[in-house]
Amino acid sequence: MEERLKLSPLYYIGTFILIAVGVAAFIMGFINDPTRAWANFLLNNVYFVSLAVGAVLFLALQRVTQSGWSAGFIRVPEAMGMYLPVAAVLFLVMVFGVHSLYHWSHSEAVAHDPILQHKQPFLNVPFWFGRMLIFFALWILLATMLRRYSLREDEEGGLVIFKKAAHVAKIFIFVILITFSLAGFDWIMSIDPHWYSALFAFKNFVSAFYHAAAIITFIVLLLNQFGYFPFLTRSHMHDFSSYIFMLCIIWGYFWFAEFMLIWYGNIPEETVYFVTRMQTEEWRVFFFANVIINWFIPFMIMMPAPSRRSKLTLKIIVPVLLVGLFLDLYLQIFPGVVGKQVLGFNEIGGFLGFAGLFMLVVGYFLTKANLYPKQHPYMEECLEHHV
Amino acid sequence: MKDQKQHLMGVFDGEDPLVEAFDKLRDEKVEMADFFTPFPIHHILEHHGRKSRLITVSWFYGLFAALGVLAFLYYTAVISWPLNFGGKPSNAFPSFIVITIVLTIFSVTILSLFTFSARAKLWPNVDKRIYHEGATDDKFVILFELDQIDEQKVKSLLKDLGAVEIIEK
Numbered sequence: 164m165e166e167r168l169k170l171s172p173l174y175y176i177g178t179f180i181l182i183a184v185g186v187a188a189f190i191m192g193f194i195n196d197p198t199r200a201w202a203n204f205l206l207n208n209v210y211f212v213s214l215a216v217g218a219v220l221f222l223a224l225q226r227v228t229q230s231g232w233s234a235g236f237i238r239v240p241e242a243m244g245m246y247l248p249v250a251a252v253l254f255l256v257m258v259f260g261v262h263s264l265y266h267w268s269h270s271e272a273v274a275h276d277p278i279l280q281h282k283q284p285f286l287n288v289p290f291w292f293g294r295m296l297i298f299f300a301l302w303i304l305l306a307t308m309l310r311r312y313s314l315r316e317d318e319e320g321g322l323v324i325f326k327k328a329a330h331v332a333k334i335f336i337f338v339i340l341i342t343f344s345l346a347g348f349d350w351i352m353s354i355d356p357h358w359y360s361a362l363f364a365f366k367n368f369v370s371a372f373y374h375a376a377a378i379i380t381f382i383v384l385l386l387n388q389f390g391y392f393p394f395l396t397r398s399h400m401h402d403f404s405s406y407i408f409m410l411c412i413i414w415g416y417f418w419f420a421e422f423m424l425i426w427y428g429n430i431p432e433e434t435v436y437f438v439t440r441m442q443t444e445e446w447r448v449f450f451f452a453n454v455i456i457n458w459f460i461p462f463m464i465m466m467p468a469p470s471r472r473s474k475l476t477l478k479i480i481v482p483v484l485l486v487g488l489f490l491d492l493y494l495q496i497f498p499g500v501v502g503k504q505v506l507g508f509n510e511i512g513g514f515l516g517f518a519g520l521f522m523l524v525v526g527y528f529l530t531k532a533n534l535y536p537k538q539h540p541y542m543e544e545c546l547e548h549h550v
Numbered sequence: 551m552k553d554q555k556q557h558l559m560g561v562f563d564g565e566d567p568l569v570e571a572f573d574k575l576r577d578e579k580v581e582m583a584d585f586f587t588p589f590p591i592h593h594i595l596e597h598h599g600r601k602s603r604l605i606t607v608s609w610f611y612g613l614f615a616a617l618g619v620l621a622f623l624y625y626t627a628v629i630s631w632p633l634n635f636g637g638k639p640s641n642a643f644p645s646f647i648v649i650t651i652v653l654t655i656f657s658v659t660i661l662s663l664f665t666f667s668a669r670a671k672l673w674p675n676v677d678k679r680i681y682h683e684g685a686t687d688d689k690f691v692i693l694f695e696l697d698q699i700d701e702q703k704v705k706s707l708l709k710d711l712g713a714v715e716i717i718e719k
Contacts, residue, residue, distance in 0.1 A: 423644045429636065466609075550592050 165537060168391060168529045178523040185516005192509040201260035202500040203509055206492050207517035208257065209350055212250045213367070213488065214521070217375025218243035219306045220339055221406075226309070226332035231544030232402045235394060235535050239382050241313055242528035243375070244306035249524050251299040261288055264500055267356045278357055286353055294349055298342045305335040313536055320538035343368050351492075354499035358436045362421040369417055370457075373410035374488040380407065381481040382525070384474055391534060397472040398550045404471040407461065407480070415458035440494060445504040449494050457487040489514065556696040557583070559682060560708040561689050561715035568690040569593050571711040575692070580704055584693040586685035604669075608662045615657035619650045681719065689714075 192200030218240035225233045225240075261268045266279075267286045273279040279286070312328040344364030352363050380403040387395045425433045440446045461480050470476040497505070536542060562568040568587065572594055575582060585594055623646045627633075632640040667673060682691045694704060696718075708716050 419644075419647065423647070426644050429638070467605075 166391065166534050167532075168386070168526075168534050170526050170530055174526060175523065178519040178526070181515045181519025182523070183516075184512050185514075185519060188509050188512025188516060192513065196509075197260075198263045199501050199505060199509060200513075201257075201263040202496055203513040204253075204257065204260060205264055205350065205500070206489070206496050206510075207513055208250065208253055209492055209496075210488060210514075211246060211517055211521050212254075213371035214375045214378055215243050215246040215250060215306075216302060216339060216343055217371035217373070218379055219247075219302070219309065219335065220372055221376055221379060222309060223332035223335045223339075226329045227336065229329065229541065231541040232399060232548045234539045234541040234545040235392065236379070236383050236399075236545075237313060237536055237539070238529065238532060238534055239379050239386075240375075241310045241532075242525045243379065243382075244310065245528040246521055246524045247299065247303045247306050249520065251303060254295055254299065258288075258292060261291070265291075265353055265356070267353060282356065286356060291349055291353075294345065298346050301338050301342060305331060305338060309335065313539075314532055316538050317533055317536060318538070322540060325540050340368070343371065351495050354496060355436060357432060360421055360425065360433070360436070362417055362424075366414075366417040366421055369410060369413050370488065370491060373407070373414050373457075374484055376403075376406040376410055377481045377484045380404070380477055384478060386534075387474075394546045396549065398548050399545075400472045400474060400477065401468075401550055402548075404465060404477060407477075407484075408465045408471060411458060411461045411465065415454070415462065418454065418458065439498050446494065446498055449490060449504075453487070453490050453494055456483055456490060557681070557719050558694040558696055558699065558701065558704065559715070559717040559719060560692045560694075560704075560711075560713040561682060561684065561717065562691070562712070563689070563714050565591055565690060567712050568692070571692065571708070571713070572597075574711055575704075575707065578703075578707065580700075580707070581694065581698040582692055583695045583698070586682060586691040586693065588686060588688065588690070591690075604662060604666060607665055608658050611661045612654050612658045615654045615661075616650055619653045620646060623649070682717070 189200055189204065192203060222237055222240035222244065224230075225237060257264070266272055267282065268288050268291075273283060284290075308331050309328060312324050312331065316324045316328070347364040347367040351367065352359065383392055383395065383403070386392055422437065425437055428434075440450045460483055464476060464480060465471050493506075493510075539545075560571065562571060565587070568585075569591065572582070572585075576597065582598065585591075585598070587594075624641065627642065627646075628640045634640075635642075672678065681693060682689060685691045705716055
């Protein structure tokens with residue numbers, strides 16, 4: 164099973180065009196309306212970090228459970244995880260935008276605000292920045308280790324590396340659960356520093372895993388269309404979409420759990436978050452579209468088993484979910500930062516730019532290594548997999 | 551209610567021999583009446599030519615259960631006896647959802663079980679025939695009805711396909 168992915172120059176040109184569109188959008192944004200541009204920057208940063216982190220989590224789960232069915236596909240999440248160093252650089256840029264994004268970073272606002280004063284030991288710029296560095300250091304370290312082990316396994320074979328990788332994967336799952344939750348609090352929830360929700364972090368964690376699983380499936384399907392992954396069968400499809408379907412239900416569960424407890428408790432400082440999003444003319448459409456796109460449509464379409472095994476259904480679902488993650492983050496970030504509903508070239512162009520960058524990085528790292536982990540102990544099982 | 555038909559059974563040692571035999575017998579157009587295996591085998595479920603409608607039925611049970619529970623809650627909380635709980639609207643839709651989910655799952659489970667039992671003619675005091683006790687353990691059984699098959703041919707086929715036992719019952 165020696166095969167390398169070959170990407171045509173057209174692919175790279177395409178990604179560079181997308182990046183150019185994104186750069187143009189951001190330059191325009193920073194000139195016209197810096198706050199909006201920073202909101203976009205944060206949104207896209209979190210979007211693609213979610214995908215990368217979710218992909219490494221997917222990979223780590225395959226390692227820990229020693230799954231056979233997915234053994235042939237692990238190069239895809241590995242390559243997606245390699246976006247993390249790039250994301251780290253882009254996140255470091257955000258240090259210039261802290262004052263546009265976060266209300267708590269203004270010392271004069273904190274001086275008149277007892278709640279922010281109380282939170283200041285945690286929510287202050289140096290510590291916020293330091294936490295970000297620690298998160299990225301840990302994520303990049305563990306993701307790179309997982310990929311390195313996998314590449315070494317290609318050459319050496321045997322079970323030693325397989326066991327080591329499973330061990331690193333266990334560490335990664337613990338680390339990511341804590342750090343990604345804190346990251347969600349830091350980067351998104353602190354936009355509304357008076358509001359808090361304990362489920363917020365876990366909802367975003369599930370969201371990252373959910374959408375990353377969808378993207379992994381999509382990349383595998385696209386490559387399959389161009390003749391790679393010849394061993395992909397309906398059984399593999401069933402397993403991939405079981406992940407998406409299961410996470411769709413969990414996403415809906417957490418979304419509803421967060422909403423219903425706040426709705427039922429009816430405490431003003433908690434409900435204000437949902438009042439803005441659900442009961443104002445500006446955001447109501449987005450609020451309900453979020454549930455419909457991220458939960459209702461995938462749930463209904465993927466319920467019958469035959470549609471879970473069809474490539475066509477998944478090719479329809481995944482683009483819908485791509486919009487879904489954008490909408491989810493848009494609704495979390497924009498009401499707090501920008502304060503009014505804006506959706507134009509800045510948002511779409513900025514997203515395309517980041518998408519181009521993501522495609523460039525993932526594509527590059529997919530071509531760097533053999534597309535199939537040929538010495539993976541469960542490779543044979545993956546080739547013969549049937550349910 | 552004893553099943554009085556005469557049957558032939560081919561017993562196999564594993565999933566793979568069973569699936570192989572199944573494909574071969576299907577090519578030979580031999581009528582296979584039933585299968586008894588320790589776990590469900592998707593290949594056979596998909597290709598034995600009989601569709602189960604239980605899934606569709608369950609889906610409709612779920613739909614009607616969800617609508618029914620919501621309607622019941624709406625009737626009790628809004629129409630029949632509206633009460634003011636902490637200023638909440640009488641139609642407190644989000645708080646209806648949890649009990650709707652729970653009761654939907656309950657209804658689907660119970661009703662599907664009853665439907666399945668009725669279709670399989672399994673009700674109290676029915677003495678069902680057990681064809682091969684190994685099928686709950688490690689044996690994979692194909693069942694033929696003797697009046698539907700050419701007995702000699704099937705027996706020789708089963709022997710060639712590696713059946714560990716061939717039983718007439």
